[in-house]
Amino acid sequence: MPENLVFAGTPLLDALDLVFGEGVADSNAKITDLVFAQPPRVHPTRFVFGDSDTSTHPDSLLEVSGALPELVTQLRLVIGVPVAWQAVLPDLVGTVAVKYQSQTQRPMVAQVQTWSQVSLVNESGLTQPQQHAQATNAGATDQAHNAASIRQGVSPSYVEAIRSSREVGSQFQDGCATRSRLHANWSDGLADRRVNSTSPFQEGHRGPTVRAVGRFQDGLHDRRAWLENFWAGAIPRNKGYTGHAGAAVPLKRFLPSAFQEAWVPRPGVHLIPATPPIKPTCWGTALLFACPPLAAPMLMFGARQCEFPSTPPIGVVTVAVRKVYFVINDxxxxxxxxxxxxxxxxxxxxxxxxxxxxxxxxxxxxxxxxxxxxxxxxxxxxxxxxxxxxxxxxxxxxxxxxxxxxxxxxxxxxxxxxxLAAPYAPVMTFTNSQARTARQLMDDVLTINGASMGWSVDWGLTDWNVPAGVFSHQGTWIESLSVIAGAAGGYLLPHPRDQTIRVRHRFPVAPWEWATVTPNFVLPVDVVEKESLRWLEKPSYNRVFISGQEAGVLAQVTRAGTAGDSLAPMVVDALISEAAVARQRGLAVLSDTGRQIEVSLNMPVLAETGIIEPGAFVQYRDGGIDRIGLVRSTQVQAGFPEVWQTLGVQTYA
CATH class of the missing domain: 2.30.300.10 (Baseplate protein-like domain - beta roll fold)
Known part of the structure; x- marks a missing residue:
């Protein structure tokens, strides 16, 4: 819509020309600006340039040419199976610049319009809003003056009351008893000699000869026998009472107890009961070699040659089932x-x-x-x-x-x-200029200028050869050791006190073979104070490619007994230089798959178990279910006098 042209201000001259174009006929003519600031005085008052504002403009056609992104997908085709493929292309998003041309000519003129111009002397009079004040003889009137005392009386809002001999009527006053009969729902009976005062609320007085009736009143037992009351004094009555509990009768009864107070041994000789020796079973004189040598490496005579006493394996800690477990915490x-x-x-x-x-x-x-x-x-x-x-x-x-x-x-x-880590250890660059084994690389890291730092390595992996120039890492000592151990799927396990770093594999035995593993600890359900389980679902990979970089090998690790049809993401490490390290790394990848169970066991720190560290195999007996898993985390809470350890065990469903 075009803007309105408004002439709201007062012109400087009586006759003012509105000039558009080149040159001005009158040299005394003045140029003023067009002001579009005030609303028009008469509606409508418009000054329109060009065609009518109701004209329409034809639509413009915009053509866009662009290339859509390529559709990339992965398909696994099976011969003889129809495949339907459906895809959704992404939206086309772009930026378009539009330029509008009004096709209107705007020629240059000789005069330049400006908000500022040279002022002209004007002989007209000057009106000034302010002027010098002149003194007048008019009197000054003050809004405030000294108050003058007058003799007129003052009526205060509140005055002291003057006792009057007249009777004063009030809605609330002290009641005076009357000689007439008084009826009230609530009242206190007080005798008084004044009988001429009446009030809606007053203290009641019971007449000496008239019976007073009230719904609620105080019951007083005195000489007035005619007074009625809903509540009267209680009259004692003798009634028999039968109670559920009476006087206790001593009863001698023997209760079995697992614990009793200790007493000093009586004089005499105390004989410790001796355990009779177990007589070995005689199996005959026949010499038979029928038992597997690894299961029973002993000579058996007789028909029962493969039956031998079941003794726990060496190194296995079996916690016995007890009613009470005593632990002295220190x-x-x-x-x-x-x-x-x-x-x-x-x-x-x-x-x-x-x-x-x-x-x-x-x-x-x-x-x-x-x-x-x-x-x-x-x-x-x-x-x-x-x-x-x-x-x-x-x-x-x-x-x-x-x-x-x-x-x-x-x-x-x-x-x-x-x-061995920040902020105590510096950041250095570790390389191998000569061919070394992985174990030797760790020993080289724990040296300063060829001299040992006093730390030793307890190696628990299968060693492999690393060619010269393959190992290169920048970091602290402990970070370099973690890189070497991680290449074979291992981790670092600290010693509690000594300067020894133990290197262990995350899965020393494949999970699908844990049924044949001899656990380090056998824990019954009785020793566990709290148990919690959480199921995890991970991809069931059975095949993975392990590759080195410049001087490495490319290995394909497949789980035995499977088709190897589920491929895990490829693993690339510079230290994958032989098949031995590739197999260990592939075992770590394929073992952490499938449906797993995270078991949390809260138990005391027993003398036979101590603090169970990560990497130990634990067999947890829960009724008829035996679960075996690897300890992944250990947390010890010592809040006197109790000490508890919480084990995080990884097992499989």
């Missing part, structure tokens, strides 16, 4: 430098297969702050002992918590091997 915290005991309220230790150091957390009293603060030699090393097992930890982070009437120190840190 938790302490000391400085490693001088053995000074550090008071502790509670502490916890944690370790999992993805960590290379024990995690440490403790709550100490405020008085122990000076014992754990860093000294000139660096962080303080502490020795945490839990039921006979000592762990070397570093007091790294210290924070103070204060509440009303109590102040405590929270201490967190890591195991002793944290000195």
């Amino acid at each position: 938790v302490s915290l000391r400085r490693a430098s001088n053995g000074v005991e550090v008071p502790v309220n509670s502490l916890s230790l944690s370790l999992d297969a993805s960590s290379w150091a024990w995690g440490f957390d403790a709550v100490l009293p405020h008085s122990a702050q000076s014992l754990i603060e860093p000294n000139g030699a660096g962080v303080v090393e502490l020795l945490a002992t839990v039921n006979g097992t000592t762990y070397a930890v570093l007091a790294e982070n210290i924070s103070r918590e204060r509440s009303f009437g109590q102040t405590s120190i929270r201490l967190t840190g890591r195991g002793k091997n944290a000195v």
